[in-house]
Amino acid sequence: MARRIDLDAIARLEEERDYLLDSIRDLDRERDAGDVDEEDYEELRRGYVARAAAAIEALEEHTDELAQRQAAARPALSRRLAWIGGCLVFGVVAAVLLINASASRVGDESLTGNTASPGAGARRCMTLSMSEPQEGIACYDELLADAPDNVTYLTYQGWAFARTDRPEEAMERFDRVVELDPTFPDVWVFIASVRADTGDFAGAQEAIDALMALDPSPAVRNTLASQGLERKIALGLLGPDAAACWEQTETAGTQLGEATSSAGDGSAGDSPDGDALAKAATTLADAVKCFEGELDAHRDNAQFLTLRSFTLGLLATIDNELAAATLPTALASADEALVIDPQDPTALLLRATWNMWLGDYDASLADLDALGDREISPLVSPYVGAAEIRAEVTRQASASGG
Incomplete structure:
Protein backbone atom coordinates (compact mmCIF):
# COMPACT_ATOMS: atom_id res chain seq x y z
CA MET A 1 0.00 0.00 0.00
CA ALA A 2 1.37 3.42 -1.01
CA ARG A 3 2.47 5.73 1.76
CA ARG A 4 0.20 8.74 2.20
CA ILE A 5 1.75 12.06 1.20
CA ASP A 6 2.12 14.16 4.35
CA LEU A 7 0.94 17.59 3.19
CA ASP A 8 1.30 18.93 6.74
CA ALA A 9 4.99 17.99 6.71
CA ILE A 10 5.43 19.78 3.38
CA ALA A 11 3.77 22.89 4.80
CA ARG A 12 6.01 22.79 7.88
CA LEU A 13 9.15 22.41 5.78
CA GLU A 14 8.09 25.26 3.50
CA GLU A 15 7.51 27.45 6.55
CA GLU A 16 10.91 26.52 7.99
CA ARG A 17 12.63 27.14 4.65
CA ASP A 18 11.01 30.57 4.26
CA TYR A 19 11.83 31.51 7.86
CA LEU A 20 15.50 30.58 7.44
CA LEU A 21 15.86 32.37 4.10
CA ASP A 22 14.26 35.47 5.62
CA SER A 23 16.65 35.16 8.56
CA ILE A 24 19.63 35.07 6.21
CA ARG A 25 18.41 38.21 4.44
CA ASP A 26 17.78 39.96 7.76
CA LEU A 27 21.23 38.99 8.98
CA ASP A 28 22.82 40.35 5.80
CA ARG A 29 21.00 43.65 6.32
CA GLU A 30 22.15 43.81 9.95
CA ARG A 31 25.76 43.20 8.88
CA ASP A 32 25.50 45.92 6.21
CA ALA A 33 24.11 48.32 8.84
CA GLY A 34 26.92 47.50 11.25
CA ASP A 35 24.58 45.99 13.84
CA VAL A 36 26.43 42.68 14.11
CA ASP A 37 30.16 42.00 14.23
CA GLU A 38 31.79 39.94 11.49
CA GLU A 39 32.59 36.89 13.63
CA ASP A 40 29.01 36.55 14.91
CA TYR A 41 27.71 37.20 11.40
CA GLU A 42 29.79 34.39 9.88
CA GLU A 43 28.81 31.89 12.58
CA LEU A 44 25.11 32.73 12.43
CA ARG A 45 25.00 32.71 8.66
CA ARG A 46 26.72 29.33 8.37
CA GLY A 47 24.14 27.91 10.75
CA TYR A 48 21.20 29.41 8.87
CA VAL A 49 22.54 28.22 5.50
CA ALA A 50 23.09 24.68 6.79
CA ARG A 51 19.60 24.49 8.29
CA ALA A 52 18.02 25.97 5.16
CA ALA A 53 19.83 23.44 2.98
CA ALA A 54 18.60 20.59 5.20
CA ALA A 55 15.01 21.86 5.05
CA ILE A 56 15.17 22.24 1.28
CA GLU A 57 16.60 18.74 0.85
CA ALA A 58 13.82 17.26 3.01
CA LEU A 59 11.22 19.30 1.14
CA GLU A 60 12.52 18.08 -2.20
CA GLU A 61 12.18 14.46 -1.04
CA HIS A 62 8.51 15.06 -0.24
CA THR A 63 7.77 17.05 -3.39
CA ASP A 64 9.59 14.57 -5.65
CA GLU A 65 7.40 11.79 -4.28
CA LEU A 66 4.34 13.97 -4.70
CA ALA A 67 5.28 14.70 -8.32
CA GLN A 68 5.70 10.96 -8.99
CA ARG A 69 2.25 10.29 -7.53
CA GLN A 70 0.79 13.09 -9.65
CA ALA A 71 2.37 11.73 -12.82
CA ALA A 72 1.16 8.21 -12.05
CA ALA A 73 -2.34 9.52 -11.36
CA ARG A 74 -2.77 11.35 -14.66
CA PRO A 75 -4.07 8.38 -16.73
CA ALA A 76 -6.49 7.30 -13.99
CA LEU A 77 -7.83 10.82 -13.64
CA SER A 78 -7.98 11.74 -17.33
CA ARG A 79 -11.77 11.60 -17.28
CA ARG A 80 -11.64 14.52 -14.84
CA LEU A 81 -9.72 16.85 -17.18
CA ALA A 82 -6.49 14.83 -16.98
CA TRP A 83 -6.35 16.27 -13.47
CA ILE A 84 -3.16 16.25 -11.44
CA GLY A 85 -4.38 16.35 -7.88
CA GLY A 86 -2.53 17.44 -4.81
CA CYS A 87 -0.40 20.32 -3.70
CA LEU A 88 1.56 22.23 -6.33
CA VAL A 89 4.76 23.42 -4.74
CA PHE A 90 6.49 26.45 -6.19
CA GLY A 91 8.66 29.16 -4.82
CA VAL A 92 12.17 27.94 -3.96
CA VAL A 93 14.09 30.99 -5.11
CA ALA A 94 16.63 30.63 -7.88
CA ALA A 95 19.58 31.31 -5.62
CA VAL A 96 18.80 28.40 -3.33
CA LEU A 97 18.10 26.04 -6.21
CA LEU A 98 21.40 26.90 -7.78
CA ILE A 99 23.27 26.55 -4.49
CA ASN A 100 22.01 22.98 -4.31
CA ALA A 101 22.76 22.38 -7.97
CA SER A 102 26.26 23.81 -7.84
CA ALA A 103 27.11 21.62 -4.88
CA SER A 104 26.65 18.54 -7.05
CA ARG A 105 28.47 19.86 -10.13
CA VAL A 106 32.02 19.03 -11.04
CA GLY A 107 34.65 21.62 -11.92
CA ASP A 108 33.24 24.56 -13.87
CA GLU A 109 29.90 23.10 -14.87
CA SER A 110 27.14 25.60 -15.40
CA LEU A 111 23.43 25.25 -14.77
CA THR A 112 23.09 23.46 -18.10
CA GLY A 113 25.76 20.91 -17.28
CA ASN A 114 28.13 22.35 -19.89
CA THR A 115 31.75 22.71 -18.87
CA ALA A 116 34.00 25.72 -19.34
CA SER A 117 37.67 25.68 -18.26
CA PRO A 118 37.69 23.36 -15.23
CA GLY A 119 39.40 24.33 -12.04
CA ALA A 120 38.98 24.64 -8.30
CA GLY A 121 39.08 28.43 -8.52
CA ALA A 122 36.13 28.57 -10.88
CA ARG A 123 34.21 26.09 -8.76
CA ARG A 124 34.87 28.23 -5.69
CA CYS A 125 33.64 31.36 -7.46
CA MET A 126 30.42 29.68 -8.53
CA THR A 127 29.73 28.48 -5.00
CA LEU A 128 30.43 31.95 -3.60
CA SER A 129 28.20 33.59 -6.20
CA MET A 130 25.32 31.59 -4.73
CA SER A 131 26.11 31.62 -1.02
CA GLU A 132 28.22 34.78 -0.55
CA PRO A 133 27.48 36.90 -3.63
CA GLN A 134 29.62 39.88 -2.69
CA GLU A 135 32.64 37.60 -2.33
CA GLY A 136 31.60 35.84 -5.53
CA ILE A 137 31.80 39.13 -7.43
CA ALA A 138 35.38 39.68 -6.27
CA CYS A 139 36.27 36.06 -7.00
CA TYR A 140 35.04 36.34 -10.58
CA ASP A 141 36.90 39.64 -11.01
CA GLU A 142 40.12 37.67 -10.56
CA LEU A 143 39.11 35.05 -13.12
CA LEU A 144 37.83 37.61 -15.62
CA ALA A 145 41.15 39.45 -15.49
CA ASP A 146 42.63 36.46 -17.32
CA ALA A 147 39.54 35.46 -19.33
CA PRO A 148 37.40 38.58 -19.90
CA ASP A 149 35.12 36.91 -22.44
CA ASN A 150 34.34 33.72 -20.53
CA VAL A 151 30.55 33.51 -20.71
CA THR A 152 30.25 31.30 -17.62
CA TYR A 153 32.26 33.74 -15.49
CA LEU A 154 30.31 36.74 -16.78
CA THR A 155 26.95 35.03 -16.32
CA TYR A 156 27.50 33.90 -12.75
CA GLN A 157 29.15 37.15 -11.72
CA GLY A 158 26.06 38.84 -13.12
CA TRP A 159 23.87 36.61 -10.97
CA ALA A 160 25.97 37.54 -7.94
CA PHE A 161 25.33 41.21 -8.75
CA ALA A 162 21.62 40.48 -9.02
CA ARG A 163 21.65 38.81 -5.62
CA THR A 164 23.17 41.94 -4.09
CA ASP A 165 20.33 44.09 -5.45
CA ARG A 166 22.39 45.54 -8.30
CA PRO A 167 20.30 44.59 -11.33
CA GLU A 168 21.86 47.19 -13.65
CA GLU A 169 25.34 45.74 -13.16
CA ALA A 170 23.91 42.25 -13.52
CA MET A 171 22.31 43.13 -16.84
CA GLU A 172 25.58 44.65 -18.10
CA ARG A 173 27.21 41.22 -17.69
CA PHE A 174 24.23 39.40 -19.16
CA ASP A 175 24.11 41.71 -22.19
CA ARG A 176 27.80 41.05 -22.79
CA VAL A 177 27.20 37.31 -22.66
CA VAL A 178 24.40 37.61 -25.22
CA GLU A 179 26.80 39.51 -27.49
CA LEU A 180 29.45 36.82 -27.09
CA ASP A 181 27.24 33.72 -27.20
CA PRO A 182 23.45 34.07 -27.40
CA THR A 183 23.16 30.27 -27.35
CA PHE A 184 24.38 30.01 -23.72
CA PRO A 185 21.14 28.96 -21.96
CA ASP A 186 22.05 29.90 -18.38
CA VAL A 187 22.14 33.60 -19.14
CA TRP A 188 18.55 33.63 -20.40
CA VAL A 189 17.32 32.08 -17.15
CA PHE A 190 18.98 34.85 -15.16
CA ILE A 191 17.84 37.59 -17.55
CA ALA A 192 14.26 36.38 -17.17
CA SER A 193 14.61 36.28 -13.39
CA VAL A 194 16.09 39.79 -13.09
CA ARG A 195 13.55 41.30 -15.48
CA ALA A 196 10.67 39.66 -13.61
CA ASP A 197 12.04 40.89 -10.28
CA THR A 198 12.17 44.45 -11.64
CA GLY A 199 8.62 44.27 -13.01
CA ASP A 200 9.54 43.91 -16.69
CA PHE A 201 7.37 40.86 -17.31
CA ALA A 202 7.20 41.35 -21.08
CA GLY A 203 11.00 41.42 -21.22
CA ALA A 204 11.15 38.40 -18.95
CA GLN A 205 8.87 36.49 -21.31
CA GLU A 206 11.10 37.46 -24.24
CA ALA A 207 14.03 35.92 -22.37
CA ILE A 208 12.06 32.72 -21.72
CA ASP A 209 11.14 32.57 -25.41
CA ALA A 210 14.80 32.97 -26.36
CA LEU A 211 15.71 30.20 -23.94
CA MET A 212 13.07 27.81 -25.27
CA ALA A 213 14.21 28.46 -28.84
CA LEU A 214 17.52 26.88 -27.81
CA ASP A 215 15.78 23.62 -26.80
CA PRO A 216 17.36 23.75 -23.32
CA SER A 217 18.42 20.70 -21.37
CA PRO A 218 16.15 19.01 -18.81
CA ALA A 219 18.27 20.58 -16.03
CA VAL A 220 17.32 24.07 -17.18
CA ARG A 221 13.66 23.19 -17.64
CA ASN A 222 13.53 21.57 -14.21
CA THR A 223 15.05 24.67 -12.63
CA LEU A 224 12.42 26.87 -14.27
CA ALA A 225 9.62 24.60 -13.12
CA SER A 226 10.95 24.25 -9.59
CA GLN A 227 11.38 27.96 -8.98
CA GLY A 228 8.05 28.84 -10.63
CA LEU A 229 9.66 31.54 -12.78
CA GLU A 230 7.39 30.99 -15.79
CA ARG A 231 4.35 31.08 -13.52
CA LYS A 232 5.55 34.34 -11.97
CA ILE A 233 6.00 35.89 -15.41
CA ALA A 234 2.62 34.69 -16.66
Missing part, protein backbone atom coordinates in the same frame (compact mmCIF):
# COMPACT_ATOMS: atom_id res chain seq x y z
CA LEU A 235 0.88 36.14 -13.60
CA GLY A 236 2.80 39.39 -14.00
CA LEU A 237 1.65 39.70 -17.60
CA LEU A 238 -1.94 39.20 -16.47
CA GLY A 239 -1.84 42.07 -14.02
CA PRO A 240 -2.66 41.93 -10.31
CA ASP A 241 -6.46 41.85 -10.55
CA ALA A 242 -6.69 39.05 -13.10
CA ALA A 243 -3.85 37.19 -11.38
CA ALA A 244 -5.87 37.21 -8.16
CA CYS A 245 -8.71 35.47 -10.01
CA TRP A 246 -6.37 32.76 -11.24
CA GLU A 247 -4.90 32.22 -7.79
CA GLN A 248 -8.42 31.37 -6.60
CA THR A 249 -8.60 28.80 -9.41
CA GLU A 250 -5.30 27.30 -8.25
CA THR A 251 -6.62 27.08 -4.69
CA ALA A 252 -9.69 25.26 -5.95
CA GLY A 253 -7.44 22.99 -7.99
CA THR A 254 -5.59 21.95 -4.86
CA GLN A 255 -8.91 21.33 -3.11
CA LEU A 256 -10.17 19.23 -6.02
CA GLY A 257 -6.93 17.26 -6.00
CA GLU A 258 -7.37 16.52 -2.30
CA ALA A 259 -10.98 15.44 -2.88
CA THR A 260 -9.94 13.18 -5.74
CA SER A 261 -6.95 11.66 -3.93
CA SER A 262 -9.15 10.82 -0.96
CA ALA A 263 -11.23 8.65 -3.28
CA GLY A 264 -8.42 6.14 -3.79
CA ASP A 265 -7.07 5.28 -7.23
CA GLY A 266 -9.77 7.05 -9.24
CA SER A 267 -11.59 3.89 -10.33
CA ALA A 268 -15.31 3.88 -10.96
CA GLY A 269 -16.14 2.51 -7.54
CA ASP A 270 -14.43 5.32 -5.72
CA SER A 271 -16.29 8.53 -4.85
CA PRO A 272 -14.57 11.85 -4.14
CA ASP A 273 -15.07 13.32 -0.69
CA GLY A 274 -18.36 15.26 -0.77
CA ASP A 275 -17.35 17.96 1.69
CA ALA A 276 -14.06 18.52 -0.11
CA LEU A 277 -15.86 18.78 -3.45
CA ALA A 278 -18.32 21.29 -2.00
CA LYS A 279 -15.42 23.38 -0.71
CA ALA A 280 -13.74 23.29 -4.13
CA ALA A 281 -17.02 24.21 -5.83
CA THR A 282 -17.42 27.26 -3.59
CA THR A 283 -13.88 28.41 -4.30
CA LEU A 284 -14.35 27.87 -8.04
CA ALA A 285 -17.61 29.82 -7.99
CA ASP A 286 -15.73 32.71 -6.38
CA ALA A 287 -13.02 32.42 -9.06
CA VAL A 288 -15.62 32.47 -11.84
CA LYS A 289 -17.23 35.55 -10.28
CA CYS A 290 -13.81 37.20 -10.15
CA PHE A 291 -13.13 36.44 -13.83
CA GLU A 292 -16.54 37.76 -14.84
CA GLY A 293 -15.85 40.98 -12.96
CA GLU A 294 -12.61 41.44 -14.92
CA LEU A 295 -13.99 40.35 -18.29
CA ASP A 296 -14.75 43.78 -19.77
CA ALA A 297 -11.23 44.97 -19.00
CA HIS A 298 -9.61 41.91 -20.61
CA ARG A 299 -11.78 41.15 -23.64
CA ASP A 300 -8.76 41.44 -25.94
CA ASN A 301 -6.41 39.34 -23.78
CA ALA A 302 -6.18 35.77 -25.09
CA GLN A 303 -4.41 34.51 -21.97
CA PHE A 304 -7.12 35.90 -19.70
CA LEU A 305 -9.83 34.28 -21.83
CA THR A 306 -8.09 30.88 -21.75
CA LEU A 307 -7.74 31.03 -17.97
CA ARG A 308 -11.40 31.98 -17.67
CA SER A 309 -12.23 29.05 -19.96
CA PHE A 310 -10.21 26.66 -17.82
CA THR A 311 -11.82 27.89 -14.60
CA LEU A 312 -15.31 27.41 -16.02
CA GLY A 313 -14.36 23.97 -17.29
CA LEU A 314 -12.88 22.99 -13.96
CA LEU A 315 -16.16 23.93 -12.30
CA ALA A 316 -17.86 21.61 -14.80
CA THR A 317 -15.91 18.66 -13.37
CA ILE A 318 -17.87 18.86 -10.11
CA ASP A 319 -21.11 17.34 -11.43
CA ASN A 320 -23.26 17.03 -14.55
CA GLU A 321 -25.59 19.88 -13.60
CA LEU A 322 -22.69 22.29 -13.30
CA ALA A 323 -21.24 20.95 -16.55
CA ALA A 324 -24.46 21.71 -18.41
CA ALA A 325 -24.43 25.26 -17.06
CA THR A 326 -20.75 26.15 -17.49
CA LEU A 327 -19.29 24.04 -20.31
CA PRO A 328 -20.84 26.08 -23.16
CA THR A 329 -19.41 29.28 -21.66
CA ALA A 330 -16.02 27.61 -21.22
CA LEU A 331 -16.08 26.64 -24.90
CA ALA A 332 -17.14 30.14 -25.94
CA SER A 333 -14.29 31.69 -23.94
CA ALA A 334 -11.76 29.42 -25.68
CA ASP A 335 -13.31 30.41 -29.02
CA GLU A 336 -12.92 34.10 -28.13
CA ALA A 337 -9.25 33.54 -27.30
CA LEU A 338 -8.72 31.87 -30.67
CA VAL A 339 -10.32 34.80 -32.48
CA ILE A 340 -7.62 36.99 -30.93
CA ASP A 341 -4.83 34.45 -31.52
CA PRO A 342 -5.87 31.58 -33.84
CA GLN A 343 -2.77 29.58 -32.92
CA ASP A 344 -2.90 29.99 -29.13
CA PRO A 345 -1.83 26.52 -27.93
CA THR A 346 -3.62 26.68 -24.58
CA ALA A 347 -6.91 27.73 -26.14
CA LEU A 348 -6.61 24.94 -28.72
CA LEU A 349 -6.09 22.33 -26.02
CA LEU A 350 -8.97 23.61 -23.91
CA ARG A 351 -11.33 23.76 -26.88
CA ALA A 352 -10.33 20.20 -27.76
CA THR A 353 -11.15 19.16 -24.19
CA TRP A 354 -14.55 20.84 -24.09
CA ASN A 355 -15.48 19.47 -27.53
CA MET A 356 -14.52 16.00 -26.32
CA TRP A 357 -16.92 16.37 -23.41
CA LEU A 358 -19.62 17.54 -25.82
CA GLY A 359 -19.03 14.53 -28.09
CA ASP A 360 -17.55 16.40 -31.08
CA TYR A 361 -14.53 14.13 -31.48
CA ASP A 362 -13.59 15.30 -34.98
CA ALA A 363 -13.38 18.93 -33.82
CA SER A 364 -11.40 17.87 -30.78
CA LEU A 365 -8.84 15.92 -32.82
CA ALA A 366 -8.55 18.78 -35.32
CA ASP A 367 -7.57 21.17 -32.52
CA LEU A 368 -5.11 18.65 -31.08
CA ASP A 369 -3.52 18.28 -34.52
CA ALA A 370 -3.26 22.08 -34.79
CA LEU A 371 -1.65 22.19 -31.35
CA GLY A 372 1.03 19.66 -32.24
CA ASP A 373 3.82 19.46 -29.69
CA ARG A 374 3.81 23.14 -28.72
CA GLU A 375 3.92 24.04 -25.05
CA ILE A 376 0.84 25.48 -23.36
CA SER A 377 0.64 28.13 -20.64
CA PRO A 378 2.69 27.27 -17.54
CA LEU A 379 -0.38 28.21 -15.51
CA VAL A 380 -2.52 25.51 -17.14
CA SER A 381 0.06 22.82 -17.94
CA PRO A 382 0.09 21.33 -14.41
CA TYR A 383 -3.57 20.36 -14.83
CA VAL A 384 -4.16 19.19 -18.39
CA GLY A 385 -1.99 17.57 -21.06
CA ALA A 386 -2.47 17.03 -24.79
CA ALA A 387 -1.41 13.37 -24.73
CA GLU A 388 -3.99 12.48 -22.09
CA ILE A 389 -6.76 14.35 -23.86
CA ARG A 390 -5.92 12.72 -27.20
CA ALA A 391 -5.98 9.29 -25.59
CA GLU A 392 -9.33 10.03 -23.98
CA VAL A 393 -10.82 11.38 -27.22
CA THR A 394 -9.71 8.21 -28.99
CA ARG A 395 -11.17 6.01 -26.25
CA GLN A 396 -14.50 7.82 -26.19
CA ALA A 397 -14.78 7.90 -29.97
CA SER A 398 -14.08 4.18 -30.16
CA ALA A 399 -16.58 3.41 -27.41
CA SER A 400 -19.27 5.43 -29.17
CA GLY A 401 -18.57 3.87 -32.55
CA GLY A 402 -17.49 7.25 -33.92
